[in-house]
Amino acid sequence: MAVSAVHLESDAFLVCMNHALSTEKEEVMGLCIGEVDTNRIVHIHSVIILRRSDKRKDRVEISPEQLSSATTEAERLADMTGRPMRVVGWYHSHPHITVWPSHVGKNQSTPLPHQFHNFSFHCHCKLFQLVCLHHSFSTTDVRTQAMYQMMDQGFVGLIFSCFIEDKNTKTGRVLYTCFQSVQAQKGSEYERIEIPIHVVPHEAIGKVCLESAVELPRILCQEEQDTYRKIHSLTHLDPITKIHNGSVFTKNLCSQMSAVSGPLLQWLEDRLEQTRKSIIELQLEKERLTQELATM
Amino acid sequence: MAASISGYTFSSVCYHSANSNSDHEGFLLGEVRHEETVSISDTQISSSELLQVVVHNHEPCAQLFSFYDYAGQVNEESLNRILKDRRKNVIGWYRFRRNTQQQMSFREQIIHKQLTQLLGVPDLVFLLFSFISTANNSTHALEYVLFRPNRSRYNQRVTLSIPNLGNTSQQEYKVSSVPNTSLNYAKVIKEHGAEFFDKDGVMKDIRTIFQVYGALQDKVQSVCGEVEQSERVKEKVQEEVNKLKQQIVLRKRKTTDEERRLQEAQNPEPRLTPEENTEPPETSLLSRVAFHTPSTPERPGPSANPPAYADLLSLQNDSLLPFSSSPTSAALLPRPQAVGSPGHPSPSPLGLGLSAGPNPAPSPGTPYLGNGDGSSSDSLDRQAAGQEDDDEEEDDDEDSSEYENLVSEVGQLPPVSASVLLQGRPAALSPDGDASVRGSQT
Helix, strand or coil: CCCCEEEEEHHHHHHHHHHHCCCCCCCCEEEEEEEECCCCEEEEEEEEECCCCCCCCCCCCCCHHHHHHHHHHHHHHHHHHCCCCEEEEEEEEEECCCCCCHHHHHCCCCCCCCEEEEEEEEECCEEEEEEEEECCCHHHHHHHHHHHHHHCCCCEEEEEEEEEEECCCCEEEEEEEEEEEEECCCCCCEEEEECCEEEECCCCCCHHHHHHHHHHHHHHHHHHHHHHHHHHCCCCCCHHHHHHHHHHHHHHHHHHHHHHHHHHHHHHHHHHHHHHHHHHHHHHHHHHHHHHHHHC | CEEEECHHHHHHHHHHHHHCCCCEEEEEEEEEEEEEEEEECCCCEEEEEEEEEEEEEEEECCCCCCCECCCCCECHHHHHHHHHHHHHHEEEEEEEEECCCCCCCHHHHHHHHHHHHHHCCCCCEEEEEEEEECCCCCEEEEEEEEECCCCCCCCCEECEECCCCCCCCHHHCCCCCCCCCCHHHHHHHHHHHHHHECCCCCEHHHHHHHHHHHHHHHHHHHHHHHHHHHHHHHHHHHHHHHHHHHHHHHHHHHHHHHHHHHHHHHCCCCCCCCHHHHCCCCHHHHCCCHHHCCCCCCCCCCCCCCCCHHHHHHHHHCCCCCHHHCHHHHHHCCCCCCCCCCCCCCCCCCCCCCCCCCCCCCCCCCCCCCCCCCCCCCCCCCCCCCCCCCCCCCCCCCCCCCCCHHHHCHHHCCCCCHHHHHCCCCCCCECCCECCCCCCCC
16 A cells, blocks of 8 residues: 655755755665654655665666665664664655656656666565666656565655756756555556655754765765776776876865865854854743743 | 855755745855956957855844844844854845745845845845645755846846766776887886885875875764764753743643633623633644734744644544644645646645545545545646735735735635634645644744
8 A cells, every 4th residue: 555645854854955966967866764654654764875886877786785784774763762763765866857747757758868777685685676767757766666665565765856957047946756656457567656745844953864964975985996996906007097097086086075075064064053053042042931931 | 147055055955944834044155256267269369257156055044034024124233143253254145935936025125135235245146945846745846046136137047056076977997008019108107107106006196085085084074973962952952942832831821711710700601612622632732823822922943842743643533623623724724726736625624635636535544645546637837826026025924925825715715713814824834735733823
């Protein structure tokens, strides 16, 4: 049965946005951690940024280790909150692609560029592997989602569309949508069903969300290191080529620092200052209210 | 003119906006750079000046009307109190509204003019965020436009870019060398190229840059730790403040009830069936519902104890609650038809789950139903509340938003207290139309 709604805590939403806006040249993805209640509402409390172990254009893989560490993370959150937490969904970004509701997508006359997605992951000792043709939003993501749902009917998919601009009105747009997959009849095509999603206010940023947010530069660096190691192990390269490759690594790491680590640090410092100011104001208000209560 | 904003700042504004149950505004801090580019062609040499506005971070305002009044008059003292020493870094301000046109309202224009003068920034910019959703709430869009209203009328919008990692493609690595049979070439590059490598054959630059990265990441972690601690402190103090507010409200209510009883005892009259008997026990929720709240000039803080899901669910299960005494009844008010849904969504008996027209109202216990069959007659066309904001002011209400069709839909609504309608946007339709009840709209 379909999930009835998704409640995404605003700090988890913040991490998703940070992640989606980190690059406009490729899709990023992550897992959602939370719980499902008896009314079939999925509550997402935090997200985990995933690493793409294979960055070829036609492949997106989640490593078994990542899934396993996602489960561990869920268990940790469960311990912290005293509530049962698990992986309840996944999210990914669509840079430069608007996520339209399904009926609008069907009317598009110009097909969007094709991309192949090859998802493979381990979960609970089951290995799913699928190759999907990515044509607009509907097909690939829906089939991928359907595979996830085989493990867990409550599994939901979120998509963040960003880096969209209407050149005429100079209006930028960021969209997010939630969906599940359904198969009308056995053997027929999977269809997307839209799930209401609401961002639930959460004034303070949770510990798990903060930790997820600062993982991004680490993940990017690890990806770069892995690629460089493979290149570095090639023995037949001449010194000039090696110097070139080393410089590419240096250049890429510099890009990451200036585009991600730097702004992240800037934001953290600002947030710290904002929160400290809020605390002072709140304490003043607390004193005022205490006095008011005392006089009543 | 070109403008850019850091992705983290952008997300942070979205985050603050999502936490706000009304419009949200704040200031943009950053710098303006003049870049001159010289272009040389066969026929001419020309230089063009580019004004680059870079937004580093934002200063959110805790409430609306914090530095201006209902007439749009800016109070410099309040402005200084909010900005303090960051005043010199202000390059613009922003506003987040739901379901509105992408145009500056009259009040915003007035405020902008005054800010331009007070802050002494001739090219002060205004960033407008507008939030729209599909009627079934499955897809939400945040649109943003950067205005520079001090320029000519026809050239006011500026593209806002979000610098990012861009192409992290690792295809720039070379997996093979260009074949070369020259022995001299091989000899020279080996001899002089050795400078770049250390004794382990690793490029020195790589070790160095890795150290830079490591140090930066350590700093990020440590500041993150400090942020985490301060968030927990803030949460704790906020909770204490909320508790005190609840106690005050309870105390006031108790006093009012006692006074009323005293009055009735003095002037006995036949009593009508009181509505209060059917109120749910969670008086803390009711204290924040519009039509029962005592008139306090300030609205509760944005995080004033949203009801726990357990509370909300228990309310849903009690289907005998009449609308007027259910805190969730404010959610019965349909959202303005911002995104082309076919007519007004019929509210469910329990006040939640505003599904699109053709679908039946959801059954109790399953409040949120998307269009389960996958169909959606909505699009993200903007049929927003639509009136133009050129010559009108926003609601005088603190939870002001720009749409008016709420009032025009009165006829189709279930019998909700009229005071809810008159007070503008219902609090229960919090950030994204979420029907979870929070805040109030005094």
